[in-house]
Amino acid sequence: MAPSWWGRDARANGVSGIGGGGTPVVVRMENPNWSISEVAASEVAAPGSPAGPGGGKAGRGKNARQITWVLLLRAHRAAGRLTGAASAALAVAAAARRRVAAGRTDSDAAPGESTALRARFYGCIRVFLFLSLLLLAVEVAAYLQGWHLLSLEEEVDAGLQAVDGLFAAAYAAWMRARLDYLAPPLQFLTNACVVLFLVQSVDRIVLCLGCFWIRLKGIKPVPLTAADKEDVEAGPEDFPMVLVQMPMCNEREVYQQSIGAVCSLDWPRSNFLVQHLSRRRWRNGSERAVRIVYRHRVIRDGYKAGNLKSAMNCSYVKDYEFVVIFDADFQPQADFLKRTVPHFKGKDDVGLVQARWSFVNKDENLLTRLQNINLCFHFEVEQQVNGAFLNFFGFNGTAGVWRIKALEESGGWMERTTVEDMDIAVRAHLKGWKFLFLNDVECQCELPESYEAYRKQQHRWHSGPMQLFRLCFVDIIKSKIGFWKKFNLIFLFFLLRKLILPFYSFTLFCVILPMTMFVPEAELPAWVVCYIPATMSILNILPAPKSFPFIVPYLLFENTMSVTKFNAMISGLFQLGSAYEWVVTKKSGRSSEGDLLALVEKHSKQQRVGSAPNLDALTKEESNPKKDTKKKKHNRIYRKELALSFLLLTAAARSLLSAQGIHFYFLLFQGVSFLVVGLDLIGEQVD
DSSP states (O other): OOEEEEEHHHHHHOOOOOSSSOOOOOEEOOSSSSSEEEEEEHHHHHHTTTTTTTTOGGGGGGOOHHHHHHHHOOOOOOHHHHHHHHHHHHHHHHHHHHHHTTOOOTTTTTOOOHHHHHHHHHHHHHHHHHHHHHHHHHHHHHHHTGGGGGHHHHIIIITTTOSHHHHHHHHHHHHHHIIIIIHHHHHHHHHHHHHHHHHHHHHHHOOOHHHHHHHHHHHOOSSSSSSOTOTTTTTTSSSSOOOEEOSSSSTTTTTHHHHHHHHHOOSGGGGEEEEEEOOOOOSSGGTSSSOOEEEESSOOHHHHHHHHHHHSSSSGGGGHHHHHHHOTTEEEEETTHHGGGGGTTOTTEEEEEEEEETTTTTSSSSSHHHHHHHHIIIIIIIIIHHHHHHHHEOSSSSEEEEEEHHHTTTTTTOSSSOOOOHHHHHHHHTTTTTTEEEEEEEEOOOOOOOOHHHOOOOOOHHHHHHHHHHHHHHHHHEEEEEEOHIIIIIIIIIIIIIIHHHHHHHIIIIIIIIHHHHHTSSSSHHHHIIHHHHHHHHHTHHHHHHGGGGOOOEEEEEEEHHHHHHHHHHHHHHTOOGGOOOOOOOOOOOOHHHHOOOOOOOTTTSSOTTTTOOOOHHHHHSSOTTTOOOEEEEBBBOOOHHHHHHHHHHHHHHHHHHTTTTHHHHHHHHHHHHHHHHTTTTTOOEE
């Protein structure tokens, strides 16, 4: 409300004066809170009035009634905020109650999914939780007796031996065992994890410095000659033959939009062929202008790798020089081929050109926002730096163009792991092929919007590299590449970023930290718990500066995901049952349709080429939605995350007895984070 003179005009606008000669208070009634602002008397009183300048003692002090009224209004506003927080807490409690009532847990196995390893892992966590609750009860009892001060060796003997009773003797024995037998190995494990943590942090800092140097110097791959779409003299003979592969499996939510985008690629129609590796057909007029071959496998041996291997065995593949791969939810821009394929010209040693991903649903919920932070760092920093300085990075499995000769010389697609993209990239690198990463060429796709889908995706992404490391370690040692390239592959690419990272993240923050609360003789420094993780999180979030408000949830969620990543890493490293599980990541398709509809408005007045998808038909279909498309939402309870939540909260309660402030806050917030994820409150699974 704009300020007005204190008097009749103010009262007419809903403003009331209090106390006559004191400081006026402008009260604005809002819902649910009252907003108040204090206005100086010299600014609102009429000239010559007692409250005005030089008006006497009445204008120099505050009236007690006014102060009381202001304090009451502020108290009411605080109460309104507390009410809002209570309402949010009740909503969370209601959601948790629905989860428990539904009875759906992660013990329900999907088709072909093994739960043996998960059950053993969950059993170990339950044992730790039971022991932590027992030790917390013992420590509380000892605290009430004043024995918590007896932590040094001489005080144990001098203090507790003078106390009679069975409990005192048992507690003395516990402290002695803690000091002599538990603390030394725990401290050794703590120091080892801290060293690994520091090594991984140095690697992260070096990558960030490399990214900064790339931006400072403007380093990026430049093609010798670009494919000029405006050159009217260029004929089909000036454009290489390109094979477009679209492997799909039960992804009906997105396949139409993806095929429509591929059909819109700006490339001579006689020089590219679309291989649609699915049973579903693109029912659209554009099919008459673009050559599309539908290939369907009844038996899904090898999953995606089997699809690609089957497609490359077709007789007509020998007529093509390059192959580009798009997953079901990827929608390339029309100029994708003209911005990627020219990078091969004049560079016979380049085997792969990889584009970065962008996400149409990155703001859908908290889970997608946190994923966006991770993947922005992956592409902007890891892929770009490795591509610029090493000419090697892991193929992302989609939105990349391969030279078919490189695929053939590297042995082609293999079904031996669940990360066939990383497998072919490593084998091509060992053959001497170079990779280029184009950070300025983006391809839109979807992020998983439910924790269940994201969890299964991360399991596959972290178990597969360990399988691959077992299989190709000897090949790396025997290869003819240089020593530093071997060092990069073995230590940095596999061990540090695929094995050490999930190992120390889970061990340090989910095992060692709670244990040091019950064995305080082993110390975990505060800078390891707080300052270094905060610094690393800031570095991770720099490529996505708009996500900076989510830095704390990001840090907590990454530690929460360490459980899934650690489990996947162990299963892949030791070839356990769940290592070969492949579950297609669930897609929603909600955002991709909107992107295509936007093309209608943008290009409605332009003449559409023959290969463009029938967007008008899609618009009509969108305006007349089917009535039987009701979505059913369901969520699960994740037992490991819930058990770890109670374990961390128990350790937080124990830290209060030791007056360890920073450890308490970290354990508290991390325990709440595990609780939120365990109750599946971070995303929704949609049928």
